[in-house]
Amino acid sequence: MSQLKSLASQTAIYGISSILGRVLNYALVPLHTSIFGREEMGNVAYLYTWVAFFMVVYTFGMETTLFRFSNKISKKNYFHYTGTFVLSISTVFSVLILFFSHPIANFLNVENVVYLVKWLAVILFIDAFTAIPFAKLRLENKAKQFAIAKMTNIGVNIGLQILFLIVFPAILKGDYFVELKPLVSTIFSNDLGIGYIFLANLCANLLLIVLLWKSLSQFRIAFNAKIMRPMLVYATPIVLTGLAGIASERIDILMLEQFLPISFYENMTTKEAIGLYSQTMKLSIFMLLAIQAFRYAGEPFFFSQAGNKNSPQLFAKILHYFVLLSLILFVGVSVNIDLIGWLFLRDSTFREALYLVPILLFGKLLWGIYINLSIWFKLTDKTIFGTYFSVLGAIITIITNLILIPLIGFDGSAIAMVVCYFVMTSTCYFYGQKYYPIPYNFKPLVVHIIIAITIIYAAQQIYFKDIFLQYGTGFLIFSLYAIAMWLIERRNLILNK
Numbered sequence: 001m002s003q004l005k006s007l008a009s010q011t012a013i014y015g016i017s018s019i020l021g022r023v024l025n026y027a028l029v030p031l032h033t034s035i036f037g038r039e040e041m042g043n044v045a046y047l048y049t050w051v052a053f054f055m056v057v058y059t060f061g062m063e064t065t066l067f068r069f070s071n072k073i074s075k076k077n078y079f080h081y082t083g084t085f086v087l088s089i090s091t092v093f094s095v096l097i098l099f100f101s102h103p104i105a106n107f108l109n110v111e112n113v114v115y116l117v118k119w120l121a122v123i124l125f126i127d128a129f130t131a132i133p134f135a136k137l138r139l140e141n142k143a144k145q146f147a148i149a150k151m152t153n154i155g156v157n158i159g160l161q162i163l164f165l166i167v168f169p170a171i172l173k174g175d176y177f178v179e180l181k182p183l184v185s186t187i188f189s190n191d192l193g194i195g196y197i198f199l200a201n202l203c204a205n206l207l208l209i210v211l212l213w214k215s216l217s218q219f220r221i222a223f224n225a226k227i228m229r230p231m232l233v234y235a236t237p238i239v240l241t242g243l244a245g246i247a248s249e250r251i252d253i254l255m256l257e258q259f260l261p262i263s264f265y266e267n268m269t270t271k272e273a274i275g276l277y278s279q280t281m282k283l284s285i286f287m288l289l290a291i292q293a294f295r296y297a298g299e300p301f302f303f304s305q306a307g308n309k310n311s312p313q314l315f316a317k318i319l320h321y322f323v324l325l326s327l328i329l330f331v332g333v334s335v336n337i338d339l340i341g342w343l344f345l346r347d348s349t350f351r352e353a354l355y356l357v358p359i360l361l362f363g364k365l366l367w368g369i370y371i372n373l374s375i376w377f378k379l380t381d382k383t384i385f386g387t388y389f390s391v392l393g394a395i396i397t398i399i400t401n402l403i404l405i406p407l408i409g410f411d412g413s414a415i416a417m418v419v420c421y422f423v424m425t426s427t428c429y430f431y432g433q434k435y436y437p438i439p440y441n442f443k444p445l446v447v448h449i450i451i452a453i454t455i456i457y458a459a460q461q462i463y464f465k466d467i468f469l470q471y472g473t474g475f476l477i478f479s480l481y482a483i484a485m486w487l488i489e490r491r492n493l494i495l496n497k
Contacts, residue, residue, distance in 0.1 A: 061238030
């Protein structure tokens, strides 16, 4: 139980940066949806989807590789080897993107904002190279330093966007600080539009170099073919897995652009539909952020406990409590989605697809279960199975989207996510029990899931004209569910101490 407490403590600290920090970042969603239209936000989602794919290639699985090989070679060298590889590949790709920015912009149908392609090349470079120092902090259990750097980065991003999108335009209009108008007019104009979202990201990333300077200053370019060859062999399936994983998670945005019939939605264009769907998907981010926080702490923890003879039982307990906590979040967001939607999506035109949020949340929950189950092929060095599962998920996602998008629009993309992660989770469990048996007990978890879905469905049937009564009912249902969950599981927690 002490190991569980240690993991919980690490997860809580990482949660400050990955959950609280990102929640603060998503506080910008009301700002974006009140200033920009659905089509503009569709362009933002489209470009950042491509960034997600490139980021996997840039980092090339070196974070996980660092964790795996840190105990096999001297601690003086592993940071240098992984950093050298990431620096090399990031430099090559970013230079190519900068050189071919115009053709790339034409290919992406954003030829009027070529500068965004150039900025994204720099953003990708910094994100990738600083990923290794961040991984080093995780490996050394320096969760507080990790959280401070991440939170500062997010805070600067938020602050700059507020300046660019609210403060500076107001000064130019003469709403306040009129004396600063001449200065602001020389450094700012409203011409960039959504470009200011990317500019804030770029400036915040540049600050990471300062925040991580201590680690970066310790970095030395190092190359040893004998040591790096097995590292690359280990990392290559992780890269393929990452690309397939991003395809499973984000390719729906690209496929909506290509396969959504032009006249499918009478009141919006394809790009507007992408904007609506992408902003709705952000409301499911609460589950994703919780999973990411767990992953930051969990991945090195699992590796550190691999040699423990009781590790299978420990891993089973971790999955059990992970699912229970995720279900509380699942119910909490779903039964209060009207309130959350009103808070985050300020323009009512962005709230037309809130019914999709429970489906998206459930898909993320299944993905979180898969993350837990997938530890078996990382511990046994059978990472190729991760590639198999992820490619399988990507294929299912693509096929399901191809079938459903023309029939039911972006509803099909939400359903495709659930189907994808369910198949990946089931397949991973089947092979995991063959190669690295862990005594998972899914029966009570399935019961909990069914109860949670039933509560959410029943809550959606309740409607009050009084908005406060409606919101209060959702909060009451969530509170009762959380209390009931605690009462049910309290005995098991006491027995496991």
